[in-house]
Amino acid sequence: MFDLKLSLPISVQNGGLFISRGIGSHPARKLDSWELVFVEKGTLTIREEQTTFTVGAGESLLLWPHRQHVGVGTFADNLKFYWLHFELHPHCSRPDELPASLISLPQHGKVRDPQYVIALFRQFLNEQEAIARSTALELILLLIMQQLSVAAGELPTAEKSGIDLAYKAQQLIRTQYHLTLSTSTLAAQLHCNADYLGRVYRRAFHLTITEAIHRQRVLSAEKLLLTDSCSLSEVAERCGFQDVGYFRQIFRKAVGLTPAAWKRRYCKEHINSD
CATH class of the missing domain: 1.10.10.60 (Homeodomain-like)
Known part of the structure; x- marks a missing residue:
């Protein structure tokens, strides 16, 4: 049997898919983990400390740990977004300190191929349902991060x-x-x-x-x-x-x-x- 030990810079907590019914708003909270949000449909407006972000379809938002974030206004009835909570290993205190060969993740940005990112999130959620947890979750998250790191306008x-x-x-x-x-x-x-x-x-x-x-x-x-x-x-x-x-x-x-x-x-x- 071939055994391969992987050492990854991140650890996944959990993730999910939020589908709005047009009521309620994002609660005010301060997490110990990073939160990655990707909007598939509609617009999410959220404030982190004193900065307000308006995240549209095909855009991502990275929320920092230990910073309070809260929704602005009521959820739109067409809002649909994916979310992931993750932690960085002790030797890496922030996503932009990950090895340059992996990613350079903006806090708020638009991706080139939203549909591929959606497919990765769906794959993540499917894998999350498995009885035995595996490193597949971290690998899929790294693929998602790689896609989010490439802004649509950053081309020669x-x-x-x-x-x-x-x-x-x-x-x-x-x-x-x-x-x-x-x-x-x-x-x-x-x-x-x-x-x-x-x-x-x-x-x-x-x-x-x-x-x-x-x-x-x-x-x-x-x-x-x-x-x-x-x-x-x-x-x-x-x-x-x-x-x-x-x-x-x-x-x-x-x-x-x-x-x-x-x-x-x-x-x-x-x-x-x-």
Whole structure:
């Protein structure tokens, strides 16, 4: 048997998903641990000591230990955010003192690929439900931190035009994933060369356009599986898959479970509200 001992700079306490009902507000509290918040939908306004943060969809916020934070105003009815509590090891007193090769985490920032971050949080919550705790929680948190550390605008100036094109393609993927979509159809809409679009997209998001389309379709399918009574074939069609077998294959490759198994397992996630 191969044994590998890992020494990580962080320790996870717990995490969860907050879904607002449009009532209540974030309580005033002072924690001994760090808290990482990522907003999937809506806007969260929170004050830490004398600084007020307005955190929108696709943005993260890092709250310091031993500092009082409190919500400003009532939770919006469309607010949905993930949260994680963690500690740093004694030799590392703050996230920006982690080895430079790992992360440099801003207190408040916007990520390049929110949907990937959401997928990581969901993976974290699934792993949290396991009977035996493992270092997977810390590893997933480090992946989340790495994603949050890269601000959307921090890209080389020379690549700006190509990156702008990549972001336009990303927006089309998010709004047209249910249609027949490919690198060629996106390039035609954006009036550019398909090979060039594929290259700049991969440089910006670290995945191919086909992978991005599949990811968007799977995320949409996850929502439909939980909130709709559609059959599996109807879910597949509404998410842009013409073949239900291919849908199963892509879904399982993306999340590690069949659609039915994922639905059963997701219902166990740590979800709280107000």
